[in-house]
Amino acid sequence: MELRRNPTRAVQIGSISIGSGNPIAVQSMTATHTQNIDATVAQIEDLFASGADVIRVAVDSTKDAEALREIRQQTKANLVVDLQENYRLAEVVAPFVDKIRYNPGHLYHHEREKPWQEKVKYLARIALEHDCAIRVGVNCGSVDPAKKEQFDPADSITPMLESAWEHCDLLDSLGFFRYCVSLKDSDPQKVIEGNKRFAEKRPEIPLHLGVTEAGMPPDGIVKTRIAFEQLISQGIGDTIRVSLTVPNSRKSEEIVAGKKILTDIASGRVRSFVDYGLKTLNIISCPSCSRVENEAFIELAQQVKEMTAYAENHAVTIAVMGCRVNGPGETDDADLGLWCGPNFVNLKKGPRELGAFPYDAILPRLKHELDLVIAEKSNVGK
Numbered sequence: 001m002e003l004r005r006n007p008t009r010a011v012q013i014g015s016i017s018i019g020s021g022n023p024i025a026v027q028s029m030t031a032t033h034t035q036n037i038d039a040t041v042a043q044i045e046d047l048f049a050s051g052a053d054v055i056r057v058a059v060d061s062t063k064d065a066e067a068l069r070e071i072r073q074q075t076k077a078n079l080v081v082d083l084q085e086n087y088r089l090a091e092v093v094a095p096f097v098d099k100i101r102y103n104p105g106h107l108y109h110h111e112r113e114k115p116w117q118e119k120v121k122y123l124a125r126i127a128l129e130h131d132c133a134i135r136v137g138v139n140c141g142s143v144d145p146a147k148k149e150q151f152d153p154a155d156s157i158t159p160m161l162e163s164a165w166e167h168c169d170l171l172d173s174l175g176f177f178r179y180c181v182s183l184k185d186s187d188p189q190k191v192i193e194g195n196k197r198f199a200e201k202r203p204e205i206p207l208h209l210g211v212t213e214a215g216m217p218p219d220g221i222v223k224t225r226i227a228f229e230q231l232i233s234q235g236i237g238d239t240i241r242v243s244l245t246v247p248n249s250r251k252s253e254e255i256v257a258g259k260k261i262l263t264d265i266a267s268g269r270v271r272s273f274v275d276y277g278l279k280t281l282n283i284i285s286c287p288s289c290s291r292v293e294n295e296a297f298i299e300l301a302q303q304v305k306e307m308t309a310y311a312e313n314h315a316v317t318i319a320v321m322g323c324r325v326n327g328p329g330e331t332d333d334a335d336l337g338l339w340c341g342p343n344f345v346n347l348k349k350g351p352r353e354l355g356a357f358p359y360d361a362i363l364p365r366l367k368h369e370l371d372l373v374i375a376e377k378s379n380v381g382k
């Protein structure tokens with residue numbers, strides 16, 4: 001399906017652009033020691049070959065920065081430098097990268113007497129001089145302490161947002177618009193809330209989505225997927241990273257997972273209930289996993305699609321889920337929901353259970369219920 005997208009600004013990062021309707025770019029980050037040039041280049045090339053649009057490399061010392069000079073010579077990938085605490089390294093590495101990521105919560109570590117505004121001005125100047133984009137990367141674990149103390153300690157999202165917004169205001173006032181923002185947390189629900197609130201206020205600023213410390217696959221992918229489903233279906237997100245705890249030799253799994261999540265969202269294969277805001281029939285089915293209890297689920301999802309084609313112009317959502325773990329909960333918000341057990345398919349109308357039916361009896365019953373839902377909705381409209 002055609003996913004709606006927020007009307008974000010275009011931001012060029014090396015050979016690609018994000019925002020403004022461009023395809024959602026998939027990113028990853030190297031996990032090698034940056035000074036180990038051979039290992040870092042090998043990992044960048046592995047990620048690049050897997051389809052990474054942008055690859056981030058951490059730099060925290062002049063030796064790292066020198067290594068980056070050499071790394072740049074050996075790859076064509078779009079590179080981002082992740083400035084850690086030493087923001088002054090920007091001027092050393094900017095000639096070798098396409099984007100500079102800084103964390104507002106790290107700017108106070110060096111030159112404490114200097115206002116953060118001066119440091120951002122410096123970063124914007126360096127980015128401009130070296131044709132780089134910027135990412136303002138706010139992270140739940142390192143929010144600017146000055147912002148944090150202004151808010152209730154139980155509210156971790158507002159300080160992140162306020163920090164991001166004030167940096168955006170400053171960059172805008174400097175006439176620097178080639179930037180995106182990220183608001184990362186390890187809790188997918190906070191990632192969803194933070195990004196939704198940000199996009200509501202500043203829908204024109206491209207967002208880089210990610211769940212930090214998501215963990216190992218498959219759980220880390222599931223957590224990330226849930227956040228991305230809820231945001232990307234609403235038009236939020238211009239570039240993504242799936243952060244996984246995997247050995248260096250498997251780092252490209254981040255790219256594979258990111259691309260799969262994007263394809264699944266665009267095809268309605270989602271694990272959580274997703275409101276795409278469509279005025280037409282919306283069939284969502286889970287992407288399936290090891291929890292599927294009857295392989296017939298896969299075929300059933302396809303049959304549901306074919307059988308319901310006649311209702312394509314009706315704004316009805318049907319969710320088809322593969323197991324009892326997520327099926328009952330994730331079908332609650334759909335007009336009609338099916339979740340598959342070993343021998344029966346459970347049919348629901350909203351949160352109400354209509355019964356369990358054998359696999360070969362479910363389609364006629366679903367059609368009957370779909371006709372009722374269509375009739376009910378058209379009566380409401382009268």
Ligand code: SF4
Nearest residue numbers: 286288289322323326
């Ligand atoms: S609904 Fe069940 S089978 Fe489908 S992806 Fe979720 S956990 Fe796996």
